[in-house]
Amino acid sequence: MGNETITSGPAQSAAQHSLPPLVEPAGSLTPEEVQRYSRHLIIPEVGMPGQLRLKNARVLVIGAGGLGSPALLYLAAAGVGTLGIVDDDVVEASNLQRQVIHGVSDVGRAKAESARSSIEELNPGVDVVLHRVRLAASNALEIFAGYDLILDGTDNFATRYLVNDAAALLGKPYVWGSILRFDGQVSVFWDAHGPNYRDLYPQAPPPGSVPSCAEGGVLGVLCAQIGSVMANEAVKLITGIGRPLLGRVLIFDALAMTWRELRVRKDPDAAPITALGDYEAFCGLLPADDDAAAAVPVVTAAELAGMLASRQDGRSRFELIDVREPGEYSIVNIPGARLLPQGRILSGELLPELPRDEDIVLHCKSGARSAAVLAFLQQQGFVRVKHLEGGILEWIRQVEPAKPVY
Missing domain, CATH: 3.40.50.720 (NAD(P)-binding Rossmann-like Domain)
Structure with a gap:
């Protein structure tokens, strides 16, 4: 589940007292319920009224x-x-x-x-x-x-x-x-x-x-x-x-x-x-319109498999860049991919590592991070860059199903 960096407006004192109970009490507890919840019932602040509210x-x-x-x-x-x-x-x-x-x-x-x-x-x-x-x-x-x-x-x-x-x-x-x-x-x-x-x-x-x-x-x-x-x-x-x-x-x-x-x-x-x-x-997870969606250059897992075969035979040249983190790469990776984590690219640190005169294919786990890096590189003037649709998860599903999914 994701985390955030906290930012907020000026502080003010939070409420110092409890709010009214959210729920009205139920009618009663059974003898079995009294036994089950006895450790609540003997707490003065909870007691029978509190337990009846929980029940309701x-x-x-x-x-x-x-x-x-x-x-x-x-x-x-x-x-x-x-x-x-x-x-x-x-x-x-x-x-x-x-x-x-x-x-x-x-x-x-x-x-x-x-x-x-x-x-x-x-x-x-x-x-x-x-x-x-x-x-x-x-x-x-x-x-x-x-x-x-x-x-x-x-x-x-x-x-x-x-x-x-x-x-x-x-x-x-x-x-x-x-x-x-x-x-x-x-x-x-x-x-x-x-x-x-x-x-x-x-x-x-x-x-x-x-x-x-x-x-x-x-x-x-x-x-x-x-x-x-x-x-x-x-x-x-x-x-x-x-x-x-x-x-x-x-x-x-x-x-x-x-x-x-x-x-x-x-x-x-x-x-x-x-x-x-x-x-x-x-949240910026969808393109604003169909034209924007069509403008995002992608390759499918099957297309990437063909590109890698051509590269191995010397028939094509391109860089396959994995923008995930080292721990993810150690679990599973695509053969021939070079690890350049997203954060270090977006900071500008690894920009010199990326060729401007050669095709680049980016990938991450599911496609979100590679899409973000792609947009950043386009802003930096890179024009020969695409990303893997569905990320390594789609690669595993279509090309190497024996590899682990994390």
């Missing part, structure tokens, strides 16, 4: 991945009555390093189904509702309407802005988390009571400038550290106890084992959120 709560978790896994497990263990899961992905072997809600036997299975099985094993009293769809502007409001609280554990900016705007339109709070490598961030956004995600990030970063966890890596245990904080914030909001992270971003460095806090205020000049928009376009 409906929480939607976006993504049953690195952050969704611990959050779902701890919310289920805490006794949240209804948990919704939005996820259209399937379990892969590379998920098991951090997505602890899934196991080896779940590889190839829908993540939502796998997560439901784990929750039912942990606490059969929780009602699990599956939304096996990709969250989009066309379905977000309808899905969100059935829940009291949203937890966003996704790893892309387009979905984060969508979650923010849909929650704001419906007046619902949401808990946000973000992780990359050794760093994590957590906050609570609630437009009706404080800042929302757009107050923290008015504009999305340029495409490819911030790697996802799939591109940059993530320490597995970091998911538990941030995901459990997200679950903690959800419990506080539901029960109305403690001081929520509304107006505050908690920033964690797992290597230094330090937590620090950034205050965030609501921007009084920001335009109100009145409708959902085109979030792919807002």
Whole structure:
């Protein structure tokens, strides 16, 4: 899941007291529930009223991945009555390093189904509702309407802005988390009571400038550290106890084992959120029009295979540049590719390494980073440059299926 560099407006004091409880109490607990939740019931701040609120709560978790896994497990263990899961992905072997809600036997299975099985094993009293769809502007409001609280554990900016705007339109709070490598961030956004995600990030970063966890890596245990904080914030909001992270971003460095806090205020000049928009376009993930899409020079995996064969026979010359990171290159690479990481090209450091009088083909993992480097090189006057459509993932699928996928 991707991380960001924190920037915000002037600080102001966050709320010093808890907000009113988000959920009304359920009628009662069964004797079995009293036994199960006894350690909550003897905490004065939670007690029977708090546990009854948890039982009556409906929480939607976006993504049953690195952050969704611990959050779902701890919310289920805490006794949240209804948990919704939005996820259209399937379990892969590379998920098991951090997505602890899934196991080896779940590889190839829908993540939502796998997560439901784990929750039912942990606490059969929780009602699990599956939304096996990709969250989009066309379905977000309808899905969100059935829940009291949203937890966003996704790893892309387009979905984060969508979650923010849909929650704001419906007046619902949401808990946000973000992780990359050794760093994590957590906050609570609630437009009706404080800042929302757009107050923290008015504009999305340029495409490819911030790697996802799939591109940059993530320490597995970091998911538990941030995901459990997200679950903690959800419990506080539901029960109305403690001081929520509304107006505050908690920033964690797992290597230094330090937590620090950034205050965030609501921007009084920001335009109100009145409708959902085109979030792919807002984040620069789609070309502005069909002509722009056609103008992006690409090669397919099959075409690149032919080009490499011709180069090996001496019938053609071109440079194949891998713009990923060294760790990715060590896992899997295309024969004949030269590693020149994206950041060092965009900084200008490696520009002298690139020939201007020879064809260049760029590639990354899926195509986003190589497209960003291509655009940069075009701005620098390079005209004989293309990039691999679909990245090395598409190369593996079409050309070398025996190679590992990460």
